[in-house]
Amino acid sequence: KNQVEQSPQSLIILEGKNCTLQCNYTVSPFSNLRWYKQDTGRGPVSLTIMTFSENTKSNGRYTATLDADTKQSSLHITASQLSDSASYICVVSARGGYNKLIFGAGTRLAVHP
Amino acid sequence: DAGVIQSPRHEVTEMGQEVTLRCKPISGHNSLFWYRQTMMRGLELLIYFNNNVPIDDSGMPEDRFSAKMPNASFSTLKIQPSEPRDSAVYFCASSLFLEYSTGASTEAFFGQGTRLTVV
Numbered sequence: 001k002n003q004v005e006q007s008p009q010s011l012i013i014l015e016g017k018n019c020t021l022q023c024n025y026t027v028s029p030f031s032n033l034r035w036y037k038q039d040t041g042r043g044p045v046s047l048t049i050m051t052f053s054e055n056t057k058s059n060g061r062y063t064a065t066l067d068a069d070t071k072q073s074s075l076h077i078t079a080s081q082l083s084d085s086a087s088y089i090c091v092v093s094a095r096g097g098y099n100k101l102i103f104g105a106g107t108r109l110a111v112h113p
Numbered sequence: 114d115a116g117v118i119q120s121p122r123h124e125v126t127e128m129g130q131e132v133t134l135r136c137k138p139i140s141g142h143n144s145l146f147w148y149r150q151t152m153m154r155g156l157e158l159l160i161y162f163n164n165n166v167p168i169d170d171s172g173m174p175e176d177r178f179s180a181k182m183p184n185a186s187f188s189t190l191k192i193q194p195s196e197p198r199d200s201a202v203y204f205c206a207s208s209l210f211l212e213y214s215t216g217a218s219t220e221a222f223f224g225q226g227t228r229l230t231v232v
Contacts (some may be wrong), residue, residue, distance in 0.1 A: 043224055044223050092153075
């Protein structure tokens with residue numbers, strides 16, 4: 001069964017600190033992996049998208065890594081800001097067929113001053 | 114482009130009433146998704162369309178739910194009759210599907226969601 005597991009479920013950090021969120025998946029065959037940020041009361045917004053051949057991608061203070069061999073991805077947030085408080089969702093799509101996105105449950109991040 | 118547009122933003126209805134949620138995808142996108150989000154279950158795919166054709170509706174909870182996409186610029190999700198357990202935020206998303214053999218697509222853009230409360 002295609003699944004996406006995220007950890008931790010929730011995280012609290014102080015402003016200015018770094019953090020790393022984890023994503024493990026069993027989706028096969030793999031096509032791409034995306035990280036989305038969802039602010040409270042809003043729809044998810046894409047941060048990064050990585051295909052099989054990419055192992056790192058950055059978007060400002062966000063850096064995503066991908067290890068296709070171990071089927072793991074991480075999202076690293078540097079120098080966190082209060083505005084980083086949101087849910088971060090890992091989404092994987094399978095190779096071949098129509099582009100069905102498989103969502104993880106998300107990590108709820110709270111950045112405190 | 115204004116992005117994916119959903120209406121209404123909020124809907125409060127009584128149990129048993131019919132509810133219709135609307136979505137306008139991004140122009141040029143050929144894939145449209147309806148999702149439901151709750152605290153307990155996270156984001157769940159209800160149905161997705163490709164080129165206006167329903168491809169996978171296995172996530173539709175039961176016969177009370179139905180979705181249509183009469184043309185490339187409009188889709189509806191209807192619940193009839195509605196029940197309190199249908200209360201959730203319903204998201205519509207669209208993307209451009211590029212290639213069947215690889216499953217390649219552009220990123221999916223989400224609307225702001227419709228918060229449905231059934232009392």
